[in-house]
Amino acid sequence: GAGVSQSPSNKVTEKGKDVELRCDPISGHTALYWYRQSLGQGLEFLIYFQGNSAPDKSGLPSDRFSAERTGGSVSTLTIQRTQQEDSAVYLCASSYNYGQGSYEQYFGPGTRLTVT
Amino acid sequence: DQQVKQNSPSLSVQEGRISILNCDYTNSMFDYFLWYKKYPAEGPTFLISISSIKDKNEDGRFTVFLNKSAKHLSLHIVPSQPGDSAVYFCAASFQGAQKLVFGQGTRLTINP
Numbered sequence: 001g002a003g004v005s006q007s008p009s010n011k012v013t014e015k016g017k018d019v020e021l022r023c024d025p026i027s028g029h030t031a032l033y034w035y036r037q038s039l040g041q042g043l044e045f046l047i048y049f050q051g052n053s054a055p056d057k058s059g060l061p062s063d064r065f066s067a068e069r070t071g072g073s074v075s076t077l078t079i080q081r082t083q084q085e086d087s088a089v090y091l092c093a094s095s096y097n098y099g100q101g102s103y104e105q106y107f108g109p110g111t112r113l114t115v116t
Numbered sequence: 117d118q119q120v121k122q123n124s125p126s127l128s129v130q131e132g133r134i135s136i137l138n139c140d141y142t143n144s145m146f147d148y149f150l151w152y153k154k155y156p157a158e159g160p161t162f163l164i165s166i167s168s169i170k171d172k173n174e175d176g177r178f179t180v181f182l183n184k185s186a187k188h189l190s191l192h193i194v195p196s197q198p199g200d201s202a203v204y205f206c207a208a209s210f211q212g213a214q215k216l217v218f219g220q221g222t223r224l225t226i227n228p
Contacts, residue, residue, distance in 0.1 A: 033215065035218075041220060042120070042221055045215040058215075059215065110158075
C-alpha cells in the first residue's frame with residue numbers, strides 16, 4: 001500500500017508569511033507525528049496525535065506553530081509569521097498503536113521549508 | 117539537553133568489513149530504542165529496534181546491542197555493502213510517551 005505522503009515537497013516563503021504543510025498518513029494508522037530536522041541536526045519532535053485523544057503538543061517551539069488532524073487521517077501543520085529559523089525539513093510519520101508500548105514509525109519524504 | 121547522542125558525525129568503512137555505529141543516552145526512563153536509515157531527499161526508514169528487556173537483537177546483517185548500565189547502544193552491520201551508505205539515526209522512547217528522541221545522526225560511507 002501507499003506510504004506516508006507529504007506536500008509540498010519544497011516550499012520557499014518570505015519571512016512573515018504563513019505556511020501550511022500537509023501529511024497523508026498510511027491508511028489505518030492511528031497515530032501521526034510531526035518532526036523537523038534543521039541543518040546538521042537530528043530530528044526534533046513537534047506534535048503527536050493518537051486517535052481521538054488530545055494531541056501531545058509539547059514539542060511545538062512557539063505559539064506560531066499549530067497542527068490539526070481532521071477525521072483521524074490527514075494532518076496540516078501551520079506556521080504563522082514564519083521566521084528564518086523555521087527553515088528546516090518537516091517530516092511526518094505515522095504508526096499503528098494498538099496498545100501500550102512503542103511502535104515503529106513510518107516517515108514521509110518531508111517538506112523542505114526555506115524562509116527568505 | 118541532548119538526551120540521545122551520536123558522537124561520530126561520520127564513519128567510513130571498506131566494503132565487506134563490519135560497520136559499528138554508536139549511540140549514548142542519558143535518560144534512564146527510555147525503554148525502547150530504534151535505528152533509522154536515511155537517504156538524501158527521503159524520509160528515515162526503520163531498520164531495527166530493541167526493547168530494554170533485551171541486550172541484543174539481530175536481523176540479517178544488522179545487529180543492535182544494548183548496554184543499559186552504560187546507557188549505550190550500537191548498531192553492527194556485517195558485511196557492509198555500498199547500499200548501506202546513508203545517514204543513520206539512533207532514537208529512543210519510553211512507554212506513555214510515543215514521541216521519539218533522536219540523535220544527531222552518523223553519516224556512513226562504504227568504500228568499494
